Amino acid sequence: MSFLGKKYKLATSENFDELMKALGVGLVTRKMGASVSPVVEVTKDGDEYIMKTTSTFKSSELKFKPGVEFDEETPDGRKVKTTITVDGDKMSQIQKGDKDTVIEREFTDSEMKAIMKVDDIVCTRIYKVQN
Ligand code: ACD
Numbered sequence: 001m002s003f004l005g006k007k008y009k010l011a012t013s014e015n016f017d018e019l020m021k022a023l024g025v026g027l028v029t030r031k032m033g034a035s036v037s038p039v040v041e042v043t044k045d046g047d048e049y050i051m052k053t054t055s056t057f058k059s060s061e062l063k064f065k066p067g068v069e070f071d072e073e074t075p076d077g078r079k080v081k082t083t084i085t086v087d088g089d090k091m092s093q094i095q096k097g098d099k100d101t102v103i104e105r106e107f108t109d110s111e112m113k114a115i116m117k118v119d120d121i122v123c124t125r126i127y128k129v130q131n
Contacts, residue, residue: 003089003107004044008127010037011111019116019123023099025076032057033075040112040127042091049086 013034020030036055043050051062058075064084072082072095080097093103104115112127 002109003112004042006041006107006109007130008040008107008112009130010039010125011128012126013123014125015121015123016116016125018121019118020076022118022121023074023076023078023101029076039130042107049084051084 017030017034020033025033036057038053038055038059041052041054043052048063048065051060051064053060060075062070062072062082062084064070064082066084066086069081069083072080074080074095078097080095080101082093082095084091084093089107091105091107093101093105095101095103099118102117104117106113110129114125114127116123116125
């Protein structure tokens, strides 16, 4: 779990606008969302994980136990039922709502790769460890 406590900052992003469109996100939020480079940090407290995503536009903090469904409000304001599982350095997040979304994250010592899927849209975002 060497990724715990590391800060990963967005470096590259593909198809994020298409993904947001598929989720019904409006133009202004899409433009703002596309313009920021969020920083993701995961920590652990007992058997609970805390995933903080911070940006100048929106930030979020998810507290979860692996495999236990919880209520999440997405950065664009949708209410979804979320389950996150952890397998070594991989995390799989499933958001159930009007549109189901899957976010697969893989952490290494130097980067984190997030693959987000909605309908037939695949968005890939790569984050680099911040020094
Ligand atoms: C990230 C971005 C996380 C994006 C999460 C869900 C995608 C769905 C909709 C995005 C809606 C609006 C975009 C607004 C802000 C983007 C930054 C969000 C930070 C919490 O993990 O890189």
